[in-house]
Amino acid sequence: MSTYSNRLQIELIGIGDQANAWGTTTNNNFSQSLEQSIAGVYTKNISSGTTTVLTATDGPQTPADNENRQAAIIFTNAAANHIVQFTAKEKLYFLRNAATTYTVTARLGASGNTYVINPETSVFLATDGTNWYELQTSGGTWVTKTTTYTALSGDKIFANTTGGAFTITLPAAPATGDEVRFVDLASTFDTNNLTIGRNSLKINGATADLTVATEDAAFSLVYSGATYGWKLTEK
Numbered sequence: 001m002s003t004y005s006n007r008l009q010i011e012l013i014g015i016g017d018q019a020n021a022w023g024t025t026t027n028n029n030f031s032q033s034l035e036q037s038i039a040g041v042y043t044k045n046i047s048s049g050t051t052t053v054l055t056a057t058d059g060p061q062t063p064a065d066n067e068n069r070q071a072a073i074i075f076t077n078a079a080a081n082h083i084v085q086f087t088a089k090e091k092l093y094f095l096r097n098a099a100t101t102y103t104v105t106a107r108l109g110a111s112g113n114t115y116v117i118n119p120e121t122s123v124f125l126a127t128d129g130t131n132w133y134e135l136q137t138s139g140g141t142w143v144t145k146t147t148t149y150t151a152l153s154g155d156k157i158f159a160n161t162t163g164g165a166f167t168i169t170l171p172a173a174p175a176t177g178d179e180v181r182f183v184d185l186a187s188t189f190d191t192n193n194l195t196i197g198r199n200s201l202k203i204n205g206a207t208a209d210l211t212v213a214t215e216d217a218a219f220s221l222v223y224s225g226a227t228y229g230w231k232l233t234e235k
Contacts, residue, residue, distance in 0.1 A: 004058040007090050008037050008069055011059040028060030036063055042070035046084065046104070047077035053085040075117075078102040088112050088129045096122040103152065106132065118154045144185060150199075153178035153223075158185040161192035167209075169197035170230060174223040179233070181220040182212070190215040202229025 001014045002025075010033045013022050036042075042063050046052050054067040063070060068087045072094040075084065081103045086093075088109040097104040097117040104117045108127060115132040117123055122138040137154075144158040150169045151157065159168060159182055170180060182194070189212050196203065196210040203210045203221070205228045212219075221230040 002059075008033055009056065009058045009066065010034070025060070032060040032062070033066075033069065036066065036069045036071070038071055040070040041072040041074070042067060043074045043076055044084075045077050046075050046082050047079050049082075050080050051083045051085065054087070056087045072096075074098055075104050078104060081105070083107050083114075085110065086127070089127075090129050091127055092135075093125050093127070094122065095125060108132070116153075118152050121154065142183075151180045153180065156181040158183050159189075159194050160185040161188045161194055162186045163192075165192040165195065167195040167197045170199045170201065170203075170221070172199050174201070174230075176223055176225050178223045179220050183218045184212075184214075184216050187216050189213055189217050196221070196230075198229070201226070204231060205229065 002017060003012045003014065004010065005012060010029050011025055013025055018025060040063060044052070044054070044067060055065055056068040057065045067073070068091070074096045075082070076098045078097070078099040079102070083105045085107050095106060095117060097119055099119045101119055103119065106115045106117065106125070108129065113131045115123070115125060115134070120141050123134060124136040126133045126135055142156045142158055144160060145168060146160045146163055148166050151171055153171050153174050157168065157180070168182070171178065184194070194212040196212065198207070198209050219232055219234045222233050223229065224231050
């Protein structure tokens with residue numbers, strides 16, 4: 001009787017099974033299971049709801065029947081911050097969040113480890129079935145903001161205060177090493193200040209928001225942990 005491999009669910013033909021038919025199964029294993037896991041680039045529309053469970057079917061299948069197996073998955077058309085559930089098995093993935101506004105959270109199983117992919121960001125990840133491990137990230141594009149905004153970890157922000165001072169609030173639950181970058185787009189921080197809202201965390205060890213009043217300021221903040229909070233890496 002056929003069994004299936006643990007990671008890619010490739011069909012393993014039992015001794016004496018599938019007389020005169022094993023060749024078809026073997027060819028399908030190569031042309032579908034292995035090709036999808038090594039070279040598959042799959043686009044997944046996540047426009048509906050806020051949670052999507054990727055399919056995972058044993059044996060050779062069309063891409064839509066085993067989405068978890070794909071080497072690369074591009075998530076499109078998110079209408080809200082979205083959770084995508086993967087099977088909790090060892091795998092390497094290239095993942096891209098093609099949305100311009102909303103995050104995609106990759107989750108292992110129904111309640112396992114998560115990894116948040118920012119808008120317009122690509123990541124190369126590994127999982128041992130329990131945890132996600134970031135191997136490489138291609139950052140998102142620069143975004144321009146002219147009014148109040150809550151930043152995402154990894155954001156690169158052109159702040160334009162021509163129309164008046166406003167506040168950009170830092171992420172509420174950053175991980176150590178998360179960064180946010182800022183640039184005075186219109187050279188107006190001196191006349192219309194930019195305020196960096198601390199969102200209950202410290203900035204440079206202080207429990208106060210950061211007011212930026214320097215023309216043409218360009219700087220980044222990196223989160224160092226609860227003791228000192230967000231630290232300037234450039235001034």
